[in-house]
Amino acid sequence: MARLARLRLREEEIEPLARELSAILDHVAHIGELDLDGVQPTSHVVDISGALRLDEPRECLPREVVLAQAPAVSGEGFSVPSPQA
Amino acid sequence: MTELEPVIGLEIHVQLKTRTKMFCGCELSFGEPENTRTCAVCLGLPGALPVANAQAIHLGLTIGLALGSELAPVSVFHRKNYFYPDLPKGYQISQYDQPLCIGGRLAEVRIHRVHLEEDAAKLTHVGSSGRIHGSHESVVDFNRGGTPLAEIVTEPDLRSAEQASEWLKLLRTTLRQLHVSDVNMQEGSLRCDANISLRPAGSRELGTKTELKNMNSFRFIERGIRAEIDRQQKILDGGAQVVQETLHYDPASGAITSLRSKEEAHDYRYFPEPDLVPIEIDEQMLDRARAAVGELPAEKAQRFERELGLGTESARLLAFRAELGEYFEAALAAEVDPPAPAQALANWIVSDLLSRLGEDREGEAAGEDDGGGGMGGDPNSSRVSPQALAALVGLVAAKRISVGAGRQVLDRLVVQGGDPAQIVAAEGLQAIGAGDELARVVAAALAANPDAAERIRQGNAKAIGPIVGHVMRETKGRADGGEVTRLVHEQLGV
Numbered sequence: 001m002a003r004l005a006r007l008r009l010r011e012e013e014i015e016p017l018a019r020e021l022s023a024i025l026d027h028v029a030h031i032g033e034l035d036l037d038g039v040q041p042t043s044h045v046v047d048i049s050g051a052l053r054l055d056e057p058r059e060c061l062p063r064e065v066v067l068a069q070a071p072a073v074s075g076e077g078f079s080v081p082s083p084q085a
Numbered sequence: 086m087t088e089l090e091p092v093i094g095l096e097i098h099v100q101l102k103t104r105t106k107m108f109c110g111c112e113l114s115f116g117e118p119e120n121t122r123t124c125a126v127c128l129g130l131p132g133a134l135p136v137a138n139a140q141a142i143h144l145g146l147t148i149g150l151a152l153g154s155e156l157a158p159v160s161v162f163h164r165k166n167y168f169y170p171d172l173p174k175g176y177q178i179s180q181y182d183q184p185l186c187i188g189g190r191l192a193e194v195r196i197h198r199v200h201l202e203e204d205a206a207k208l209t210h211v212g213s214s215g216r217i218h219g220s221h222e223s224v225v226d227f228n229r230g231g232t233p234l235a236e237i238v239t240e241p242d243l244r245s246a247e248q249a250s251e252w253l254k255l256l257r258t259t260l261r262q263l264h265v266s267d268v269n270m271q272e273g274s275l276r277c278d279a280n281i282s283l284r285p286a287g288s289r290e291l292g293t294k295t296e297l298k299n300m301n302s303f304r305f306i307e308r309g310i311r312a313e314i315d316r317q318q319k320i321l322d323g324g325a326q327v328v329q330e331t332l333h334y335d336p337a338s339g340a341i342t343s344l345r346s347k348e349e350a351h352d353y354r355y356f357p358e359p360d361l362v363p364i365e366i367d368e369q370m371l372d373r374a375r376a377a378v379g380e381l382p383a384e385k386a387q388r389f390e391r392e393l394g395l396g397t398e399s400a401r402l403l404a405f406r407a408e409l410g411e412y413f414e415a416a417l418a419a420e421v422d423p424p425a426p427a428q429a430l431a432n433w434i435v436s437d438l439l440s441r442l443g444e445d446r447e448g449e450a451a452g453e454d455d456g457g458g459g460m461g462g463d464p465n466s467s468r469v470s471p472q473a474l475a476a477l478v479g480l481v482a483a484k485r486i487s488v489g490a491g492r493q494v495l496d497r498l499v500v501q502g503g504d505p506a507q508i509v510a511a512e513g514l515q516a517i518g519a520g521d522e523l524a525r526v527v528a529a530a531l532a533a534n535p536d537a538a539e540r541i542r543q544g545n546a547k548a549i550g551p552i553v554g555h556v557m558r559e560t561k562g563r564a565d566g567g568e569v570t571r572l573v574h575e576q577l578g579v
Contacts (some may be wrong), residue, residue, distance in 0.1 A: 004352055006168055006175075044362055051362050055140035058110025058124070065229070066120045070129065074211070075353050076119040078223035080170040082210060 088322060089283040091314045091473040092291060093249050094197075094241035097256065098234050099266045100204065100274040101144045106231035107203040108135030108178060108361075114228035127203075127231035129173030134360050137162070141233035142185070142364060144265040145201045146374035148235055149186030151263055151381055152196050159365050160185045160200075167351055170225050171205040178203050179236075181355040185364065192383055193258065194252050195240040206230035235265070241291065246310035250303045253277060255405055258382055262407050270301050277306055281313045284320060292317075293327040298335050298344070309334035312341055369370070393417075393427040402435050409434060412464040414472035416478075423483035425475040433478050434464065437492060441499045442467055456505065468502035469495070477505040489562035490514040506536060517564045523556075527572040530555035542577055549573055 001010050001021075009017065063076065072079035105112055109126035125133035131291050149156050163181035179202035189196035206227040243249045257268045257275060268275040282294035297313050300306040312334065317327050324548070331344045380388075388402035389395040395403070403413045416430050442462025466472075477498070481491040486509055494508050509515060517523045530552045531538045540548035552573055 004166075004354070013389050028372070044357070044359070046362065051136065052139035052142065053136040055138055056110065057105050057112040060111050060122050061124050061128075063118070063120050066123050066128065069130065074222065074224045077209070077226050078120075078170075079389075080208075080223050080225055082212070082221055082223045083170055083208075 088286045089318060090286040091244055091246075091310075092241045092282050092284055092294075093310060095237075095239045095243070095249060095253065095292075096240075096278045096280065096296075097237040097253070098204075098276040099148075099237065099260060099268060100231040101235055102264065102266050103138055103140045103142050103144065103233055105138060107138050107141055107201065107233035109133075109231055111231065113232055117228055117315065118226060121224040122228040123230070127173070129175070135178060135358075137361060137364065138233060138496070141201060142164035143184045143370065143373060144233075145199065145235050146366065146370060147263055147265055147377045148182075148237070148260065149189065149199050150378050150433055151259060152186070152189035152191055152199065152237075152373050154186035154189030154199055156186055156366055156371070157183060157364050159183065161363045162201075162361045164358050165202075166354045166477055169205070169208075170223060171208040171230070173206065173227065173230060177205065178358050178361070181563040183363075192252065192255055194242045197238040197240050199235055199237050202234050202236060204229055204232035204234050215495050241282075241294075246307045246314065249279065250307040253306065254303060255382065258405050258407060262379075262382065263377065270303070273301075276301070279306065279310050279313075280438060281310060281317065281558075282327070283314065283317050293329050295327065295329060296331045297334055297341070298331060300336070302336075305334065305336040308336065309341075312339055316341055318438045382410075389427075395428055395431055399428065399431040399435060401551065403431060408463045408465055409439075411473055416475040419472040419475040420475040421472065421479045423479040423485070425478035426482055429482050430475065430478050433474060433495075437495055438462075438464055438467075438469060438474065438499075441495060467499060469498045473498055473503065473505055481503060482510065484516055484565050484568075485509075486516050487515055487563055487565050490516065490555070493562070514561075514563055517560050521569060523560075523564060524572055524576075526559050527552070527569060528576060530559070531573065531576060538577060541573065542579055544579075 002014075067073050067076070067078070070078040103113065106127055109124050111122050111124050111127055114122040126135055146156055150308045160180060161183040162178050164176040165179045165181070166176040168175055169491035184198045184200035186196075186199035189199070206225050207229045209224045209226070211222045211224060243252060244328035260266050260268045260275075266274050270276070277300065279297045279300070281297060282295045284290060284292040295313060295317070297309055300309040313332065320327055332341050333344050334341055382404045386397075386400040389400035389404060390397060393400075401519060403410045413431060413434055416425065416434070419425075439462050442464065464474075474495075477491055477494055480486050480494075486494070490509070493512070493514060494505050496505055497503065497508050497512075498505065517526070533555060534551050537548045541552070549570060553566060553569055556569050
């Protein structure tokens with residue numbers, strides 16, 4: 001799981017975290033005790049829909065500002081290690 | 086060894102023709118300088134929130150309606166989580182189990198679903214070949230990131246590489262007619278991956294499939310699929326199993342290589358995107374999408390067959406290439422006297438006109454099969470107006486000029502435009518039909534070819550060839566062939 005989330009855990013963190021994760025999953029499993037036939041999953045607690053945006057252009061960031069966010073710059077782009085590495 | 090049949094499904098990504106990106110107001114980029122069309126949202130900067138583009142949803146609905154899909158009253162965006170440098174948020178906002186459109190069909194292929202998502206950024210690999218293998222550094226340009234995509238997934242209804250390529254062309258024509266996308270494979274607004282497996286002919290179960298990527302023209306798609314079918318056939322013939330994997334087709338070498346180095350077991354951990362509310366379709370959105378759909382190529386082909394009595398192949402050819410259909414209908418609508426019959430018009434457009442505009446029937450010239458560059462000869466941009474062609478076909482149909490003369494007139498029209506009747510008059514191409522003039526020429530031809538005449542009297546119908554040839558030479562092709570034959574028989578008394 002840590003690898004999937006790209007989290008590097010220290011040796012001493014693994015055991016307590018695994019216990020906590022287990023406890024959380026057990027807690028969530030309580031939901032299984034309820035009769036939920038016909039109840040829609042709640043994916044959003046706010047009961048609105050269709051908050052859409054008109055297809056109108058807005059100002060983009062100037063490139064210097066964009067590249068200032070890069071850990072490393074190569075030419076006019078973000079330099080990253082090759083994904084194969 | 087039982088005979089194996091290929092089973093092919095396609096996954097198509099279409100860049101939608103909106104002004105701005107899927108979840109932010111950055112204008113879409115067409116070759117803009119790198120990293121000049123970005124903002125906090127499409128860069129995935131902390132705290133930035135996506136807001137869905139209403140026009141992208143409209144275009145998605147338009148596609149769904151055109152494909153006869155069921156439009157989900159409520160659909161949901163999900164996060165597809167994985168790490169890759171072209172994915173700034175660490176997830177792609179896509180749709181999972183509640184997509185915009187479900188089911189549908191285009192010609193003989195069923196559609197599984199259509200959903201909306203955002204495109205990844207552009208990753209360039211710096212190194213020896215520009216490909217990922219052997220490169221040390223990569224550079225990211227975020228201009229493309231966030232571009233709206235519609236993903237269309239078919240059922241595995243295709244059975245050959247050629248069928249897949251032809252069907253994809255039909256899809257492209259349909260999408261182009263809907264104006265939802267440029268659908269240009271070379272520019273990347275149309276991308277297609279193929280899922281391929283083999284199974285014993287007649288079996289209902291599916292074999293192990295592979296996913297084939299990196300085919301960016303119709304020709305490469307056909308070749309790539311064929312190569313993969315061959316590869317799987319050899320494996321299965323040898324008694325081994327096909328491994329489920331993602332493969333890369335190299336058009337230059339024809340080689341198929343595994344992308345396993347890029348591939349890890351992907352656990353995308355889909356969950357509903359908390360920053361976006363569900364899309365609810367209302368009547369207004371539906372009406373707008375319906376208005377945008379109009380008549381589709383498959384419907385048009387059927388209408389041509391049913392109402393105009395066109396043969397199936399002509400109907401398909403004219404309906405599936407928008408510019409041909411447009412030209413044909415304009416020619417049909419032209420008021421010409423004598424009138425041009427629909428099938429004759431269809432034939433003249435599809436054979437004589439197109440070949441003079443520089444392409445063969447399959448539209449191979451000017452890169453028709455390269456996924457989007459030129460579209461071959463477009464009669465609408467030629468010098469032959471639809472009215473002129475209709476007038477020409479009318480003249481031939483009424484036998485005012487012979488077919489040969491008609492072709493000569495078409496040659497002139499292609500080069501200089503104009504009006505067929507005027508060209509006929511100017512060059513003296515009127516048919517020589519029934520009448521003394523033709524009777525005299527026929528008599529002279531018979532006199533000049535006594536052997537042929539004798540053979541015809543003996544019942545050898547083919548011997549009429551030299552007589553007809555003679556008459557045509559004398560009349561410079563203006564004689565009506567049928568009339569000549571009739572006169573010959575009349576004059577010989579047979």
